[in-house]
Amino acid sequence: MSENELSKIIVNTSFEIHKTLGPGLLESIYEDILSYELRQQGLVVSRQQSLPVFWKGRKMDQGFRADLIVENKVLIEIKSVEALTPVFYKQVLTYLKITEMKLGLLINFNDPLLKGGIRRIVNGL
Numbered sequence: 773m774s775e776n777e778l779s780k781i782i783v784n785t786s787f788e789i790h791k792t793l794g795p796g797l798l799e800s801i802y803e804d805i806l807s808y809e810l811r812q813q814g815l816v817v818s819r820q821q822s823l824p825v826f827w828k829g830r831k832m833d834q835g836f837r838a839d840l841i842v843e844n845k846v847l848i849e850i851k852s853v854e855a856l857t858p859v860f861y862k863q864v865l866t867y868l869k870i871t872e873m874k875l876g877l878l879i880n881f882n883d884p885l886l887k888g889g890i891r892r893i894v895n896g897l
Contacts, residue, residue: 775875778815778846783890785809786879790886799852802881803839806850816843825870838867847876856880861893868895
């Protein structure tokens with residue numbers, strides 16, 4: 773399945789969750805529900821996967837944790853904030869570069885209309 777096909781499933785599932793629960797919950801709740809729903813659809817989902825950072829060929833002690841990684845192709849960063857700021861986009865782009873993944877989704881479940889809270893971020897554009 774391609775990144776775009778996965779993205780469509782992820783976005784549609786996110787809309788379903790937001791329509792039912794609305795904004796205002798903790799990020800961890802949306803993360804838990806989204807990972808559950810994607811797994812119910814037969815997708816492989818890693819949650820809070822620790823990913824290393826390498827510097828000049830050396831693995832650093834500190835890495836980062838990706839909220840969700842779907843089918844080892846799409847990285848999802850979940851937020852529940854008043855507004856997305858530029859640092860969130862940069863964070864996802866950095867994660868994509870480190871993992872060498874092509875597509876990331878930044879999803880802010882706190883947006884009154886989820887449509888305005890979803891951003892696609894592509895590595896290499």
